[in-house]
Amino acid sequence: MNGIRKTDKTRAFAMRCIAIALVLAFVASACVAKMAFVQLLGRSTAIAAEQERTSRITLNAKRGRILDTNGTVLAQSLERYNIVADPMLANEFEPVKCTKRTESYCHQINGKSLDVTGAAAVARLLASVLKGTNAMELGAKMSDSNRRYVVLAKDVTPEIKRKITALHLGGIVYGELTNERVYSDGTLLGPILGGIDDEGKGVAGLEASLDDTLNGTDGYQVYQRGNNVGEQIPGTLTESKEAVNGSDVTLTTDGDVDWYVKKALLDGIKKYNASWALGVVYDLKTGGILALEDTDEYEAGSDAAKLNSSRVVSSTFEPGSIGKVFSMAGELQEGLHKATDRFTVPDTITTSDGQTYKDAETHGAEQWTYAGILKNSSNVGMIMAATNYSDEKRHEYLKKFGVGTLSGLDLAGESAGMLGNWQDWDLRTRNTVLFGQGYTMNALQITRAIATIANGGVMPSLKLVQSVTDAQGHVTEAKTGASTRVVDEDVAKQVLNAMESVSDLYSNMVSVPGYRIAAKSGTAEVAGDDGTLSSIISDWSGIIPADNPRFVITVVMKDAKVGSFGGLTAGPVFADIGEFLMQKYNVPTSAKRTDAIPVEW
Template sequence: MNIKYRIIICLVVTVVMFAGLEVRLWNIQVVRHSPINKTAIKQFEHKIFLNPDRGKIYDRNGEQLALDINVDSVFAVPSEISSPSRTSRKLAGILGLNESSLAGKLRKRSSFAWVKRKVGPSLSMKVKKLGLEGIYLLQEKKRFYPENDLACHIIGCVGIDSQGLSGIEKNYEKFLKTASRRAVRVTDAFGRNVITTNEVIKRNKECCDVVLTIDKYIQHVAEVELKKAYINSKASRATIVVQDPATGEILALANYPGFNGNKPLKYASRFMNNPAITNVYEPGSTFKIIAAAAVLEKNMVSPKDRFYCENGLWVIGNYPIRDHEKEGWLNFNQIIMKSSNIGMAKIGEKLGRIGLYEYTRKFGFGNYTGIDLPGESCGILRKTDKWSSISLGRISFGQEIGVTAIQLVSAFSSIANKGRLMQPRIVRHVLDSDGNNAREFEPITIRRVVSHRTVNLLTKMLVGVVEEGTGVRAGVDGYRVAGKTGTAQKYDKKSGAYCSMKYTASFAGFIPAYKPRVTILVIVDEPEGVYYGGTVAAPVFSRVAQKIMEYYSIPWDEYKLATNR
C-alpha cells in the first residue's frame, strides 16, 4: 500500500471524527437548546418579583386621589460584602434598622437579601453616597395618596406588595393592577451582581384608571365639618354621606376617625372598615319617613288627620312608648315635625305589618344596595311572623330595625328623586391606558317607590321639620331644606335593653327641598352631653349643605334667613 493512500485513510478518519463531533454539537446546541437554556437561565439569572404597577384613582373632576410613585428599594448581595458588620453598622444608622439583625442577614452567604424596601429619595441618596460594596438600589412603585386621609374609606389602601386591601383599591383590583414587574439579576458563579434589569412581565390591557363619583371639594368640606362635630361632641364615631339623588352617585362619604393610606401600618384594622356601609345601626326617627310615605301612598292617612299622643307615655301590653315632649292631639304633619313616637306608632298600627314590611323593603332596607365597595351589610329586617306585639309600632319610629347609612341616605334620595330609588354608586368610569372610557357606569333606577303626590306631601312635612320642628338647626340661609332628625337610644346587647346613656344622633335631608341637588346623612355615634340629632347632627348638615350650595352656585329659593339661629 502506497504512503499516499495511508495518508488519505488518516484524512478520511479525521473527517469522519469531525463529522461525529459536529453531530454531537448539533445535538447539544440545537436539538437540546431549549431545555439546556432553561437550566442555564436558572443558573445565571435570579428573578425578584416586584410590586405590580397600579392605575390611578381620580375624583369626578379628574383630581388625583391615588397614584404610584417611584421609590428605591435597597437590597444586598451578601456574597460581595467583605465586612458584614461594618456594612450593617453604616446602613442601619441611615435606614433606621436593627444593626444586629441586618448583620445576620448580610452574613448569610446568599446572593440576595432585601435590606429595606421603598425608602424615600433622601434616604436612597444617602445610601448611594455611601457606595458600599454589595449594596444596590432597585426602583419600585409605591402607592401614594396625595391627600393623605381624604376619602380614605372609599379609596382604601394597599399592602406591602401593592395588593388592594380595602375600598376601591380592593374592589377594583383587577382594573387597577396594570402591569406585573420583575427584576432580573445576572450573577456570576459566586452570586455577585453583574447586571440588574427591571422589566415588565405582563400588562393588563383591559383597564387602568378609576374615576370615582366623589367630588374632592365636597368630600373635603364634609370631612372638615364631620371632624368638628366629632371633637365637639366627644363622639365615638361619626359618619357622613352626600349623595346626588338624581343619579345615586355618592359625592362624599366619610367616617371619623379614618386613617392615612400612606402609613397604613400605623392604624389598627378597625380604622380601615367603612362604617357607612358595614355598620348596622338603629336609625330612630329618621326612619319615620318610611311608614309616613307608606300611609300617604296608600291614602290611609292624610296630613291633617289627628292622633292622640297620650301625653308622652303609651303602654302597649307591658311595653311603654315614650315621647320627648308631652303632647295631646297632633295631626300627621305635627307628628313628623315634632317627631312623636307615639303618634308614629299609631300611624304604623293603621298601616299594618304587611304594609310596613312591604314599604321598608321597597325603600331598599333588608337588601344590599349594591354599592361597589367591599364589606357592605344588608342590615337587619325581620320577617313579619317574627315580629312581637309591639314590633309594628317600634319599627314605625325606627327601633327594632338595623340599617346602614348608605341604605338610609338612598331611601331619602328616593324621596328627593320624585319617588324613584336609585342604586348608590361610587365609580363613574374606568379609563384604559390611553385615557379613553373603557367602562361607563350609568345611573341605575332600582324601582319607583312612591308616587309624585306622596313625594310632595312628604317633602312638605320634612320642610316643616326644618322650619319649625326638631330640625331647625339644619336650616340653610336662602334655601328650603327637607329633613328629619333622629335620636336613637342604643340597644345594649349585654343587658338586652335600650341603654339610657348611649345614643346615635343623626340627621338626614335634602336641599333645595323642592328641587333637590344633594341628599346628606350625618350620623354622630355616642355623643357626650347633648345627644339630640337636631342639636349634634343637624348643624353639620347645615354647614355642609351651605358650602355645597355655594359651590354649585344654586340660586336662592327665597330671600329668607334660616331659623336656626
C-alpha cells in the same frame, strides 16, 4: 547464518515499530480523549457560566391610582427600589483605594479608605447612604457566602438608589424596581380607601374591592448580567414581556366636600360632647356620593385603616323618627291617607292588644293633620294613622325603602342592618317599626331612602366609582345600577312637603339662609358598652334645597351630652355642611314657600 541474523534483526525492528505504533496510538487516543473531555467540560462549564450570568428580572406593574372627581390623587404608587445583594460576591469584595487613576471607581467613606474587606466593607459603604440601618445588621444579612440573593432594604427612593449606584458596587449590590403605595389625604376616607399588603394586593376598603381593576400585570426580562457591573450584557436579552399597569379609578367623591364634612363632624362632637359622628352627602344631580366620613382618625394605608371599617358602612342603628317618613309614604301610597287627613292626637295611646305608647313630650289632645303628625314627630299619631296598615304592608314598604338591603356600593365591612320577618314581630315591635324602632340601618341606607323622596318616589342607585381609565388611557364610565320606583310622585311630593314643615319647626337651630330644607330628625336608644340600652343615637337626614332637590345629607351622632335630640345636635351640623354646599356649587336660592300643607286643623 547471516540470513538468520538478518531475519532476526528484521523481526526485532518490526516489533519495535509495532511497539512504537502502539505507544503513539495510545498517546493519540489519550489526546483525543483529553480533547473530548476538555471540550465537554468546557461546554458544560460554559453552560454553567451562562446560567450563572442569566437573570430573570421581574418588571413590576404599577398599581392604578385612585382619584376624586376633581382629579386629585388620593392613592398612588411611586417608583421605589428594593436593594438586593449577592452575598457570595460581597464576601469576595476588595475595596479599591482612591488614587488619581482609580478615583472614578474607588471606595471610601467621608474621604477615608476602608480598613476592612468582604461583606463588612460592603456593609459600611451601604450604611453611609441607607439611613436607619447600621453596618452590623447589613453585614449579618450578607454573611452567608453560599447565598446569591438577599434583600437589604425595601421601598428605597430613586434618590437613595442613585447614591447606592455611586458606591461602585455593581454586581454586588443593585436595585430592583418596585412601587410604594402612598395616600395623599391622611385620615380623609381612611378606612374607605383601606390599604394593601406587602405583596401589593388590596386587603381592605376600595383597595380590596377594586383590586382586580387597580392591580396590573407584571412583565419580565431574561438576560445575562456581567459580574463586574451587574448590568445587562448587550445583546443577551433572550425573552421579555412588558408590564401592564393597573387602571386608574376616579371616584364621585369631592375632596373639598369630604374635607369639610370631616371638619364639621369633628367640630360637632367637640361642641356637643359626643362619642362619635358620621356623615354622608349624596348628589341627586350626578347620582354620586360626594362625601362619606366619620370622626375616627385612621390614616389610609395604615394597619388601623386595614383592620377597621368606616362607621358609615359598618355602624347600624335604629333610625328613630326618621323611620316615620317610610311609614307615612307607605300609607299614602296604599291610599289609606292623605297628608291633609285630620287626627286628634293625645300624648299616650293603649292599643287593643294592651300595649301603651307615649310621645317624647307631654301634650294635650292636639288637632294635627297627618303632615302635622310628622312635623311634631308623634309616635301616638303614627299608630293612630296605621289602623288599617297591615303588618305585612309595614314590612313591605320598609323593604322597599332599602331597610335590610346593602347600599350597592360594595364597600368592605358594610352591614345590611336588620329587619325581621313581619310574621315574627311581637305585639310591640309591630307598632314600633312605624316610628323607626325594631329594625336597624346604616347611614348610607338612610341617605338612599330619603333620596327616594327627593327623587320623586324613585329610589336611586348610589354610585361611588365615576370612571375607570386603563393603562392606554381609555376611559370607561361606571355603570349606574337600576333605579326603582317605590311610591308615586304625588305621594313623594306630599311627604317632602311635610318634611319641610319638620325643618320649619327647627328653623332657629337648623337653617341655611336663602334655602328651604326638607328633613326628619330621629333619636333612638341603642346598646352601650355595657350591653344595655344606655346609649343614644341622634340623627338628621335632609334635602336641600327643598323646592329643587339637589343634595341629601345625613348626619348621625352617638351619645351627645349637650342635647340628645337629632334636631338639636345632628341638625346644626347638617346646616353647616349644607351652607358649604350651597356656596361651593353656587346653587340658586329657593323660591318663597307658598304651598305648605296645613299641619293643624
